[in-house]
Amino acid sequence: MQTSTIGVLLMAYGGPGSLDDLPGYLADIRGGKPTSKAVLNEMIRNYTQIGGKSPLLDITTKQAEALQNELGDGYKVYIGMRHWSPWMEETVRDMIKDGIKKAIAIALAPHYSIMSVAKYQEKVRAGLEMFGGDIEFEFVNSYNSAPKYIQALAERVQDGLSRWDVSERDNVHVIFSAHSLPVRILKMGDPYQDQLFETARLIAASAGLPESQWSWSYQSAGRTPEPWLGPQLEEHIKALAEKGIKNIVSVPVGFVCDHVEILFDIDIKAQALARSLGIRLERPPALNLDPLYIGALADLVKERIPN
Incomplete structure (x- = not known):
């Protein structure tokens, strides 16, 4: 019988919130290695053409809200990014402060790789170690056939x-x-x-x-x-x-x-x-807030919580 709030952590890649964020964002992706002026200028041109920022955070936030509505009481949905704010480690800190003891972590990337989803999971573990947390995380490795x-x-x-x-x-x-x-x-x-x-x-x-x-x-x-x-x-x-x-x-x-x-x-x-x-x-629209996709995420959570 579920008696305490279950945390749900949606993990995403992250993206710059403005053109001014691009140098820091690219530096984080490149592990601190300098980005050439030519590459930076190219990225500025690319992002300028799509509105001057990544829409990833806004859409991910709305996906989290939709999932929260789908799951209802007994769950609290969080978002954490691998390469930009809100940083995964800091989101884990917030979950610890909220008293979350059990959580399901789902990457907003349906296919597992040690170079992608596994890196997200490492960030969660780093957050637990950094802030002294004891949350029991269950990771959804993939859901490519959901x-x-x-x-x-x-x-x-x-x-x-x-x-x-x-x-x-x-x-x-x-x-x-x-x-x-x-x-x-x-x-x-x-x-x-x-x-x-x-x-x-x-x-x-x-x-x-x-x-x-x-x-x-x-x-x-x-x-x-x-x-x-x-x-x-x-x-x-x-x-x-x-x-x-x-x-x-x-x-x-x-x-x-x-x-x-x-x-x-x-x-x-x-x-x-x-x-x-x-x-x-x-190109048809991306999944974004499609109720079927939000329902797929909800199913992944509910499958892992005992009645």
Whole structure:
């Protein structure tokens, strides 16, 4: 029988709240390594084109509020960021002060990797150590096949296809994508790519897409010399153009809300490339506050709390 408040920690990557935040934000991502002026200026240009800041915090806050309403009494939902305010460690401090003894931690990234979700979890443990807490955290490692999450994305596919006349829809190609990571994770036995491919197959099946009508690509690879998982979205679009594809729906499955990897990398950069190749590219809305996605998060919490 539940007798005390259960904490729910939504963990996200973080993003700059203004252009002035960019130098510090990039420094944190790069582990304190200096950012070249050229890269900083490029990032300033990119963020300027999407409104001068990341919408991640605003949307994550609203997702947390929606989840709180879905869960109701007996739960308190918090948010913590890996690379910007509100810092994960400080959110853990707040949970300790609130007297939370048991908590469920969910990354707003459905696919597990030791280079992504595991890093979020390390921040939580660091917060407990830093502030002397004894909260019993249960981590949700992944939820790449959660039924409501899959259903929500299948509806995005149908939304995208519906933007063409019925007679044209069989000729529309769907690209699923997620953030690239270094290729070396494959040798480490990391489950990231396998989980992504499973998600794509489940969405395609739910949306009724034949194998010939969808494909996979990665996007937003980092700026390091080592090889990253591919094909990259831009190169994949070029390859599809060479095959005569003229209509594309982009459905990023690894991102659960709008931020720079969607608003710039897809809506501006990939869109410009598509236009230059004579391709019509459509992107349905990100999950954001979709009730199905919020319901998927609520299910993850409730599954871990005994009646």
